[in-house]
Amino acid sequence: MAEASKKRLTGAFKLAAVAISGALSFTAAQAQSNYPNKPIKFVVPYSAGTTTDVIARVYADKLGKVLGQNVIVDNKAGAGGNISAESVARSAPDGYTLTFSTSATHATNPALYKNVSFDPIKDFTHIAMMVSAPNMLAINPKIPVNNMAELIAYAKKNPGKLTYISAGSGTSPHMAGELLKTMAGIDIQHVPYKNINQGFTDLFAGTVSMTFYHVPVIYPHVKEGRLKALGVATSERSPIAPEVPPISDTVKGYDLRPWWGLAGPAGMPKDVVDKLYAATTQVLADPEVQERFKNLGLIITPMTPQQFNDFTVTELAKWSKIVKDSGATAN
Template sequence: MTFPSPASRRRHLAQLGAGAIALLGGLPAKAAGYPERPLRLVVPYAAGAAGDLLGRILADRLGLLLGQAIIVDNRAGAGGTLGADNVAKAAPDGYTLLLGTDASQATNVFLSKRFPYDPVKSFTPVAAAATNHIVLLVHPSFPARTVAELVQYAKSHPGKLSFGSSGPGSAHHLAGQLLNEAAGIDMVHVAYKGGSPAMTDLLGGQLQVLFASLSTARPYLDSGKVRALGVVEAARVKGLPQVPAIGETLPGYEVNSWFAVFGPAGLPTPVVARLGSEINKVLAQPSVVDLLEKNGLSPWLTSPEELAKRLKSELQSRERLVKAAGLEAE
């Protein structure tokens, strides 16, 4: 899945924000009284992770525009599946929303033989939110200083090197498995309930390698408590230009991660229009753009219809990526 460049995103933010305002002016009367009470935004990861940061920014700014409080409900577990399933079973009234991810809405379905929901039929796409930048980290005491040296170390110590992720099926998990396949190594996956507990173990030396969101890693990178060997995207990240893409060492290596807002299936069209337009307005705010980019995220704006199309294409690409990473449904 290819996302617009940062420059292209910035050119369109103001246009999308203006379009959102225009859309609000033409909403059907049915949405006029919505919302009449607080909303709940389910974030399917632990507090302190990239999704939690984004969820709280959205809840704060979106709540102001809607005139109602938005409560962030962290429901970590099963790589985002538990939180997503909670929303899939909620009433389609616009008061329960999900900050879905590439894992909860695409990857996980290919990792379980008994998946609890349909990522397309069980949800109503509302609005895209952000792309998430992921970095490959090691403790400063770890001997490897480059991806090539990490690969060599893993080959010299087969089966003795572990990598952590924010949970099974997450882009962090896929990134590690794909590195195993691309480099011909055998790092053991250790799944955590979110990026923060995984970072704690890396800092404490209980974990050797970690694929983490830049939002989680940034303060530890800046203080020198962890070292970045590479980013998982096809090109270097704007906020971390000195760190190479893993694909510079292993051609063809690439993993993307994203967040988007969904409601339960059957969400009324006027509610979707109201929420989608207001979320776009939030993401177009210069202060929000700056805050997200400083924390390793990039705003991603699109319409509910375009998000639905992207989700279907993403399911196809994730299935190929899961196979390429050597993962099987359990």
């Protein structure tokens, strides 16, 4: 082939490459600017009926209306939320697979489980902090105690006899129990349940002793007399259970606050993150959502993507130390 022809052919290839590259860039930009143009999957790390599931369904319904697309809740329970978190971390970072990052999946689990297959910081895009909530310590009424001081005294006289349930290792009810064990110097046994509804059935029957579960889930059973409330796990009282004193009134410095925030896989486009953050801010400002969350005992705690990422880094360090100090392991 003549040298001039080779040069023309090479030039044509270069022009074609530039054209294709430009077309692909335009298509990607167009796809992002049109986001979302199909349903979004919201992966929930715990089973239906849990606090996380209730929050997720309220949020997903409103988010879908703000974005003009269906947001489908997909409950993927197991391994204390790790199965769900890993599935999202390995998903395409296009904004169509989202999840909650929680105080369990992104703060305690990496220290609690030996083989966590995701990095809670590097493998996720932290989009928006949303809500936090206190846990409530409630016992089966057959246990002969009426307050925290009596519970601690009973536990010390009966080491290993009292049991407490959770939705799995690393969840906030589990860590609330481990923190009390460490701070109060008592021996109580953790009993994790894959299906927390079965755990509650056993708790009502007296097969297990107590739980440190989220106020919006456990408090109705207290009001119905199925359980007896001894304390809330934050330094202030819950707005929906003001008569229940803080555990810290008896165990000084005791404070634990589970939290939930919006996250997706690492590497999500900035404009998609910005759109989701703006939409989440709009959802959290909705009076109907605010009233619903207030009635559930939740506290709206919004943060920007950067603030939420920095917060997660801090929480991971804090809970890694608590797990280490308590000697807790995944059951």
